[in-house]
Amino acid sequence: MSNRSGRGRGVGARSITSSLAESTNEVLWHDAPERPELGDPLAGDDEVDLVVAGAGYTGLWAALFALEQWPSRSVMVVESDRVAGQASGRNGGFVSASLTHGLANGLARFGRDIDATLAAGRANFDGFLDDVERLGIDARLERNGALWVATEPWCVEALLDDAAAQVLHGEEVEVLDRDATRAEVDSPTYLGGAWVRSGEALVDPARLAWGLADAVRAAGGRIVEATKVTGLQRSGAGVSVRTDRGTIRCGSAVLATNAAPSPVRAVNRRIVPVYDHVLATEPLSPAQLDAIGWRHRQGVSDTTNQFHYYRLTEDDRIVWGGYDAVFHNWARIDERFEERPATFRRLSEHFFTTFPQLEGLRFTHRWAGVIDTSTRFSVSFGTALDGRVAYAVGYTGLGVCASRFGGRVCVELLHCPDSPLLGLDLVRRAPIPFPPEPLRTAGIQLTRRAIAAADANGGRRGPWLRLLDRLGLGFDS
Numbered sequence: 480m481s482n483r484s485g486r487g488r489g490v491g492a493r494s495i496t497s498s499l500a501e502s503t504n505e506v507l508w509h510d511a512p513e514r515p516e517l518g519d520p521l522a523g524d525d526e527v528d529l530v531v532a533g534a535g536y537t538g539l540w541a542a543l544f545a546l547e548q549w550p551s552r553s554v555m556v557v558e559s560d561r562v563a564g565q566a567s568g569r570n571g572g573f574v575s576a577s578l579t580h581g582l583a584n585g586l587a588r589f590g591r592d593i594d595a596t597l598a599a600g601r602a603n604f605d606g607f608l609d610d611v612e613r614l615g616i617d618a619r620l621e622r623n624g625a626l627w628v629a630t631e632p633w634c635v636e637a638l639l640d641d642a643a644a645q646v647l648h649g650e651e652v653e654v655l656d657r658d659a660t661r662a663e664v665d666s667p668t669y670l671g672g673a674w675v676r677s678g679e680a681l682v683d684p685a686r687l688a689w690g691l692a693d694a695v696r697a698a699g700g701r702i703v704e705a706t707k708v709t710g711l712q713r714s715g716a717g718v719s720v721r722t723d724r725g726t727i728r729c730g731s732a733v734l735a736t737n738a739a740p741s742p743v744r745a746v747n748r749r750i751v752p753v754y755d756h757v758l759a760t761e762p763l764s765p766a767q768l769d770a771i772g773w774r775h776r777q778g779v780s781d782t783t784n785q786f787h788y789y790r791l792t793e794d795d796r797i798v799w800g801g802y803d804a805v806f807h808n809w810a811r812i813d814e815r816f817e818e819r820p821a822t823f824r825r826l827s828e829h830f831f832t833t834f835p836q837l838e839g840l841r842f843t844h845r846w847a848g849v850i851d852t853s854t855r856f857s858v859s860f861g862t863a864l865d866g867r868v869a870y871a872v873g874y875t876g877l878g879v880c881a882s883r884f885g886g887r888v889c890v891e892l893l894h895c896p897d898s899p900l901l902g903l904d905l906v907r908r909a910p911i912p913f914p915p916e917p918l919r920t921a922g923i924q925l926t927r928r929a930i931a932a933a934d935a936n937g938g939r940r941g942p943w944l945r946l947l948d949r950l951g952l953g954f955d956s
Contacts, residue, residue, distance in 0.1 A: 490831045498827050498841055499758075504818055506569050507759040507798065507844040508685035515689055517561050518704035521724040527553040527701075529893075530720045530732040532708045534558035535567035536878060537871050538735030539691035540886030546698035548890070554700040555729075556692075557722060559707040559739070563688035566737045566878075569848030571757070571788050571800055572687075573625070573778050574880045576604035576678030578905060580856040581877075582645050588855050588951070592904040597648055599900060603884040604678050610883070611682075616690030618682040619793050625679035626777040628660055630668045630833075633938035634782045642673040651677040664773045666833045674777065681778050681790055684879060711742045711868060718867050733889045734870035738812065738851035743863045743870060748912035750851040750873050751810050751923065756822045757800035758830065759792070759844040763837075768795060770836040783938070784930045787829060796843070799830050804852075806927065808920045817847035850876045854952045855910040858885050862892055869893050873910065911952055 529545050531538045534556050542554050558564075578600040579585030582593075589596050611618055627642075629635045642652045653674040655663065660672030692702055703724075710721040717730040734741060738752035763771075778790045780801075787801040803822045807813070823845050831838060853859060853873030858881055862869050869892040871885035878885070888906055891898040900906060913919045929943045940948070 490828045494831065494838065495824050495827045498831070499823060499845070500841075502758070502823075502842040502845045504846065505844055506685070506846040506848075507757075507792070507796070508568055508572075508683055509563075510844065511685070513686070513689070515562065515692075518558075518702055521557065521703045521706040521722055521727070523725040524727070525555065525725065526728045527555045528730050529554045530718070530727050530729040531556045531735060532720070532732065533735035533737065534562045534688075534692065534702055534704065535565060535735060535737055536688060536691070536882035537737075537885045537889070538733065539567075539688060539695055540883045541733045541735060541889045542695045542700050542886075543691065543698060544887050544890045545894075546695065546700050549894075550699065554695075555727065556695060556700060556702040557706050557708055557720070557727070558702065558704045561704045562692045562702065563685045565739075566848050566850065567688045567882075568685040569757070569846060570684050570876070570879060571778070571790060571798055572682045572684040572879065573780075573788060573790070573877070574604070574607065574620075574680040574682055575625070575877055576600045576880065577877065578603070578857065578881050578884055580875055581641075582648060582650075583641055584856050586644065588857070589904045593648070596903055596905050599884065599903060599905075600881075601678060603887075604880055607880050607883050608680070611687070611690075614690065614694045616687060616694070618687040618690055621681045621776060623679075623681065623776045623778070624674055624676040626660075626663060626779045627673045627675065628664075628666075628669045628779060628781050629671045630781045631783055631934075631938065632670065635671045637938070638671060638673055638782050645673075645675065650675060662772065663775060663777070664779060665771050665836070667835065668781075668833050679778065681776075682879065683793070687879070708736075708742065711864060713864050713867070718864055730867070731893045732868045733886075733893070734868060734872075735886065735889070736870075737872070738849040740812075741870070741872075743861075743868065745861055745863065746870055746872055749859060749861075749910055750853050751806060751913055751919065752812050753850045753852045754803075754805040754807070754816055754819070754847050755800060755850050755876065756803060756805070756819060756826060756847045757798060757845070758823060758826050758842045760797045760799070760837075761841050761843050763795045763797070763840070767837055767840065771834055783934045785934050787826075787833075797830075799826060802826060802829060804850075804927065806920075806923050808924070809916055810919070812849055819847065850874075852876070853910045854913065857881075857905070859908075859910050860885070860888055860892065860906050861909065867893070911950070 655672040869889040
């Protein structure tokens with residue numbers, strides 16, 4: 480039996496229960512005195528040049544690009560919750576130059592355009608770093624690279640192949656054998672690793688969003704919170720954006736709504752909502768840190784289909800998430816789905832199997848967030864209402880940096896038709912849509928079971944997954 484299918488063996492139920500007993504259902508990143516108060520909602524009807532729906536990363540970057548490019552134009556960001564309340568404030572804070580959810584996925588789907596796409600991703604990553612510094616955003620940025628680890632025998636060869644491809648395409652990657660990997664981060668589950676030193680960083684995700692919101696306001700933009708967009712329609716030469724607190728007339732609009740149901744039907748066919756669950760530990764003592772090493776503080780991910788991602792925080796907690804990609808039938812979204820005891824217990828079991836030397840460590844925070852996944856695992860773009868509305872959706876959990884690119888492309892779709900970025904296949908080509916219900920739910924649940932079976936069977940993909948591969952379809956977190 481594989482290590483993965485054996486995860487959790489030897490970890491007692493009482494220990495798991497004890498590790499979670501004092502955890503609160505709260506996002507670690509939100510549990511900070513610096514968290515801004517909820518902003519004011521829209522105060523009745525209004526009129527601006529550009530409306531941006533969504534105060535996550537894509538929306539905030541889009542607003543900032545528009546304000547810096549055209550300072551005389553008025554921009555309003557409309558958020559149904561609060562800045563960084565949803566995906567942009569709940570993720571692991573992994574910053575990657577990849578726009579395609581990794582090189583392997585990019586080669587498979589955008590192979591003929593991969594060099595231009597990689598160049599755009601690197602330019603976007605450099606711009607991200609420059610903007611964080613230029614705008615004075617205290618995002619707790621760390622440029623330590625990413626460590627990919629193989630925890631199953633069948634993952635070792637795939638990891639080596641992927642590392643070789645990255646080096647061939649200009650990335651700085653150090654391949655590590657088992658002992659060298661464990662010298663970086665010590666886990667008995669590690670069989671090998673690859674330290675990607677270029678194009679990878681870490682941030683505090685909520686502080687990044689709060690800083691971007693401050694930058695939008697400083698540039699003259701307005702942000703209204705607790706205001707839900709309910710519809711769009713053409714209005715003269717522009718657009719009317721209906722909300723539950725009034726109607727906003729504007730020349731154009733950007734939809735940056737992540738996995739939430741969109742007023743544009745084409746968006747809802749491109750994505751499905753997937754719940755990702757996360758734990759955060761109490762701060763590690765110096766002795767506990769010494770027991771696992773991790774002196775270079777890389778972000779870490781394992782490489783099975785159902786994968787974990789994890790990292791150290793500024794105060795030396797471990798944020799540990801992933802593995803379960805939970806889709807609720809008929810693409811339902813509900814706050815009640817965030818509390819999922821079975822998944823949190825599974826994550827705890829896997830944590831202590833990975834780091835048995837940390838037995839007795841307790842988790843202080845547990846939370847979940849909704850990811851907008853697409854059939855190609857990467858962002859896609861489109862326009863509606865005769866080109867007056869632009870949108871970017873489908874980041875599939877790797878959008879911290881790619882969302883800057885997404886916000887820029889949305890603005891250029893509206894106002895810069897000659898931009899070279901709009902010629903990329905990533906931007907021009909739409910993903911294959913998910914089928915209508917009930918086929919969507921049936922297909923996704925079948926795929927989830929097939930992915931788990933592949934991981935338990937040495938990575939061998941069964942007939943259903945091979946068919947999806949041939950069709951260019953997928954489901955992932």
